[in-house]
Amino acid sequence: xxxxxxxxxxxxxxxxxxxxxxxxxxxxxxxxxxxxxxxxxxxxxxxxxxxxxxxxxxxxxxxxxxxxxxxxxxxxxxxxxxxxxxxxxxxxxxxxxxxxxxxxxxxxxxxxxxxxxxxxxxxxxxxxxxxxxxxxxxxxxxxxxxxxxxxxxxxxxxxxxxxxxxxxxxxxxxxxxxxxxxxxxxxxxxxxxxxxxxxxxxxxxxxxxxxxxxxxxxxxxxxxxxxxxxxxxxxxxxxxxxxxxxxxxxxxxxxxxxxxxxxxxxxxxxxxxxxxxxxxxxxxxxxxxxx
Amino acid sequence: xxxxxxxxxxxxxxxxxxxxxxxxxxxxxxxxxxxxxxxxxxxxxxxxxxxxxxxxxxxxxxxxxxxxxxxxxxxxxxxxxxxxxxxxxxxxxxxxxxxxxxxxxxxxxxxxxxxxxxxxxxxxxxxxxxxxx
Numbered sequence: 001x002x003x004x005x006x007x008x009x010x011x012x013x014x015x016x017x018x019x020x021x022x023x024x025x026x027x028x029x030x031x032x033x034x035x036x037x038x039x040x041x042x043x044x045x046x047x048x049x050x051x052x053x054x055x056x057x058x059x060x061x062x063x064x065x066x067x068x069x070x071x072x073x074x075x076x077x078x079x080x081x082x083x084x085x086x087x088x089x090x091x092x093x094x095x096x097x098x099x100x101x102x103x104x105x106x107x108x109x110x111x112x113x114x115x116x117x118x119x120x121x122x123x124x125x126x127x128x129x130x131x132x133x134x135x136x137x138x139x140x141x142x143x144x145x146x147x148x149x150x151x152x153x154x155x156x157x158x159x160x161x162x163x164x165x166x167x168x169x170x171x172x173x174x175x176x177x178x179x180x181x182x183x184x185x186x187x188x189x190x191x192x193x194x195x196x197x198x199x200x201x202x203x204x205x206x207x208x209x210x211x212x213x214x215x216x217x218x219x220x221x222x223x224x225x226x227x228x229x230x231x232x233x234x235x236x237x238x239x240x241x242x243x244x245x246x247x248x249x250x251x252x253x254x255x256x257x258x259x260x261x262x263x264x265x266x267x268x269x270x271x272x273x274x275x276x277x278x279x280x281x282x283x284x285x286x287x288x289x290x291x
Numbered sequence: 292x293x294x295x296x297x298x299x300x301x302x303x304x305x306x307x308x309x310x311x312x313x314x315x316x317x318x319x320x321x322x323x324x325x326x327x328x329x330x331x332x333x334x335x336x337x338x339x340x341x342x343x344x345x346x347x348x349x350x351x352x353x354x355x356x357x358x359x360x361x362x363x364x365x366x367x368x369x370x371x372x373x374x375x376x377x378x379x380x381x382x383x384x385x386x387x388x389x390x391x392x393x394x395x396x397x398x399x400x401x402x403x404x405x406x407x408x409x410x411x412x413x414x415x416x417x418x419x420x421x422x423x424x
Contacts, residue, residue, distance in 0.1 A: 186303045218310060218328070220335040221391045228391075249328035256329065257397035258383050 016124075016131045021071040023114050024064065031109050032060050038105045042098070051092070059092070067106055070139060082139065086146035096147045100140055107136045167193040169200025169209070176277045177206040178270065182215030190226040197230055201239045208277040209234055212270050214245030224259045231264060240280065242266070244273035297351040298338075300369075306338040309350040313365065316352050320361055320423055329401040330363060330421055336394045337367035337417055343388060345371025345415065355420065362422040365402070370414040377407060 024031060036056065051059070066085050069078045089099060111132055114120045120128045167189065171177045177200060181193065201209055211227060213219065219227075231241035243266045246254075254261065267273045278284050296316075298309040313334040317327045334350060341348035348369025355362040379385050381399065386392035395417075399405040402419040409415040 184307050186307075218331050218335050220332050220339065221393045221397060222335075222339055224393075225391045249325040252325050253328050253332045253401065256400045257332065258393045258400070259391060259397075 016128060017071045017135075019119055020110065020114070020131070020135070021068050023117070023119060024068050024071075024110055027113060028064060031106070031113065032057075032064055034109050035064075035102075035106055036060055038109070039098075039102060042101060059089075062088075063102065063106070067103075067135075067139070070135060079142075082142050083146065086143050087150070090147060090150045096144065099143050099147075103136050103140050103143070107132055163192065167196045169196055169204065169206075171200075171204040171206065172274065173278065173283075175205065175207040175281050176210070176274065177201070177204050177208075178210045178212060178274075180212040180215065180270075183217070185216060185223045185226060190223075190230075193226070194230050194233060198233055198237055201234055201237050206239050208240050208242060208280055210242045210244050210270065210273045210277060212245040212273070213243065213250070214247070214270070216250075219250050219254060221257060221259065224254065224257070224261070228261075228264075240265075242273050242277060244268075244270050297349050300338050300341045300348050300350060303342060306335060306342060309338045309352075310334050312350075313352050313363070316354060317363055317421075320354060320363060322363070322421070322423060326421060326423075330365070333398045333401045333419055333421075334365055336398050337365060337419070340394060341367060341369045341371070345369035348414075360422050362403075362420050365417075365419045367417040367419075368414070373411040373413055373415055374407075374409040375411060377409060381407075 062085060066078075066081055069081050073081075111120070111128070114128070162183075165182065167179060167181065169177050169179045179193070179197060179200070185193070197209065197211075200206065211230070213227070216223065227243065231243070234241040241264070243261065243264050246266055246268055248268075265276065267276060275285070296312060298305055298312055300306065300309065310331045314327055314331045317330045322330065334352075338350050341350070346369075348367065348371065351364075351366040351368070353364040353366070355364050374380055380395050382392075383396050384392040395407075398417075398419055402421050404418075404420040406418045407415070408417075
């Protein structure tokens with residue numbers, strides 16, 4: 001035993017790999033059937049139930065092919081296949097737990113099959129256990145890697161999408177601009193709001209800016225603080241800031257919290273805010289008779 | 292009798308998760324929109340305090356039933372530095388972070404019961420209850 005573990009094990013392990021691959025190829029149909037059964041028995045995993053029979057079979061074959069490929073083909077070929085497959089299952093919406101179970105079950109079936117067939121016996125068991133671990137671990141790692149990369153990409157894309165959504169200053173009339181705020185305001189967004197607000201005021205030569213908080217779910221002291229700071233800054237660049245879209249329940253919590261918005265002109269709706277802003281700039285909207 | 296669930300506070304976005312959990316429980320219990328806003332705002336303040344001052348901690352939301360009354364209990368627990376002077380932080384306008392200083396006294400006013408236990412160097416445990424009327 002010690003001799004081949006310490007010596008050059010390459011040849012020995014290669015032989016084991018070949019034995020494993022041969023066993024899988026010879027018993028492919030049975031292995032896939034058993035594996036599918038095991039995966040179907042997994043509770044709380046709808047991945048298999050929601051897929052068509054044909055899809056399940058096709059994906060299973062691809063999975064088995066991948067598992068064999070890792071034993072036989074060159075590293076590069078296998079890496080590409082693994083990448084493709086991982087991306088596919090991520091798209092299919094298979095959970096990462098499901099995927100790791102899939103790998104474990106597959107290895108388990110092959111191991112038990114080879115033991116029952118007599119290929120694995122007490123004398124070479126240690127070597128095979130070692131080899132099975134070497135086989136499954138890299139696959140599992142690459143799977144996890146692909147999953148997390150996909151998630152990271154999604155998160156960063158959503159972050160960009162969120163930034164695009166947040167805080168643009170819209171000129172609605174000459175000298176009057178509106179900034180609609182939608183969603184949660186965190187520190188990062190608060191900074192963005194401040195920057196866009198000030199840039200916009202200067203760029204559009206706005207005299208009145210309406211901050212619309214209709215779409216802000218919670219106004220706590222931090223949000224209020226950011227709004228107050230933004231308004232102060234707007235005042236410094238020579239414009240007036242108005243807070244509009246204060247819902248009744250928000251008005252009550254602001255009062256209970258004891259936040260002082262006395263320096264602000266506030267209105268319940270954007271419409272009233274626009275009317276007020278026009279009045280400040282000596283204008284108003286009138287109905288005209290049809291000619 | 293109580294049902295509970297909790298959110299770990301590690302990042303700023305966990306505050307949103309805690310708030311969402313509180314809002315759902317409050318809605319389920321039958322609180323009106325004004326009380327829902329009060330409860331979520333209180334959770335927001337407490338969670339933000341954890342995030343700002345303790346770094347990490349936990350917000351726990353429990354449903355309460357007592358003497359035929361239903362209510363919601365918010366527990367904000369952390370193992371942060373603790374609060375040196377509780378009387379001071381309960382004063383309006385006191386702040387160490389340049390904020391408005393309305394957080395904790397505000398939470399007390401938003402909720403019906405408010406208890407705070409803090410040991411310097413060991414952490415803080417705040418419990419706030421709102422009863423359904």
